[in-house]
Amino acid sequence: MTIIAPSILSSDFSRLGEEVARIQDAGADWCHIDVMDGQFVPNLTFGAPVVKSLRKRTEMFFDCHLMVENPENYVDSFAAAGADLICVHAEATHHLHRLLQSIHSKGIQAGVALNPATPLCQIEEILPYADMILIMSVNPGFGGQKFIPTSVDKIRRLKQMIRERDLKTLIEVDGGVNGETAKACREAGADVLVAGSFVFGAADMQEAVAALR
Numbered sequence: 001m002t003i004i005a006p007s008i009l010s011s012d013f014s015r016l017g018e019e020v021a022r023i024q025d026a027g028a029d030w031c032h033i034d035v036m037d038g039q040f041v042p043n044l045t046f047g048a049p050v051v052k053s054l055r056k057r058t059e060m061f062f063d064c065h066l067m068v069e070n071p072e073n074y075v076d077s078f079a080a081a082g083a084d085l086i087c088v089h090a091e092a093t094h095h096l097h098r099l100l101q102s103i104h105s106k107g108i109q110a111g112v113a114l115n116p117a118t119p120l121c122q123i124e125e126i127l128p129y130a131d132m133i134l135i136m137s138v139n140p141g142f143g144g145q146k147f148i149p150t151s152v153d154k155i156r157r158l159k160q161m162i163r164e165r166d167l168k169t170l171i172e173v174d175g176g177v178n179g180e181t182a183k184a185c186r187e188a189g190a191d192v193l194v195a196g197s198f199v200f201g202a203a204d205m206q207e208a209v210a211a212l213r
């Protein structure tokens, strides 16, 4: 079954705890936490102290997407704060294998994200070591952008790579996911759908989560 991971990037930051409770009550599976440093992407969001505070309010799975330079500097603090999965960008580090080892050494899952312009060959060697590959279907940095249609074929080709290697790696898609694009992503082989504006902008959040699923 598809895992639904609303992004709290589109939530009301003045009441983050309640917003996380709201996505859980709406039937979402994971909470997607977009960490931006103003360097790797032109925007700033949350640090590990925010994750630590939220962790006191819920046992929900925390899927932490680090859109940061030097992600190796943040593994300890996000793991200690309560991340269940840390996803790092292939474009942000020279030593991806070492970085995934370091995330796994904390007893949590490790993912690798790819920007829209980064080809799949970049993760060919790391695939057996990653629990999840995140296909960015918008350029990272902001919510509410339009889904890049060629992402569907990228998901399809990644699914094929995973099957050929007999792996269990999850495929996550993030950016411009709504009722319509979700269907194309699921059919192409996506396992985890991230959605910000579609979920938080919906009149009925439960209906929006169900529509994505």
Ligand SMILES: O=C(CO)[C@H](O)[C@H](O)COP(=O)(O)O
Pocket: 007, 009, 010, 032, 034, 065, 138, 139, 140, 141, 142, 143, 144, 145, 174, 175, 176, 177, 194, 195, 196, 197, 198
């Ligand atoms: O990673 C992100 C932006 O960098 C967000 O998770 C993503 O854009 C979700 O927002 P929306 O569903 O509104 O596109």
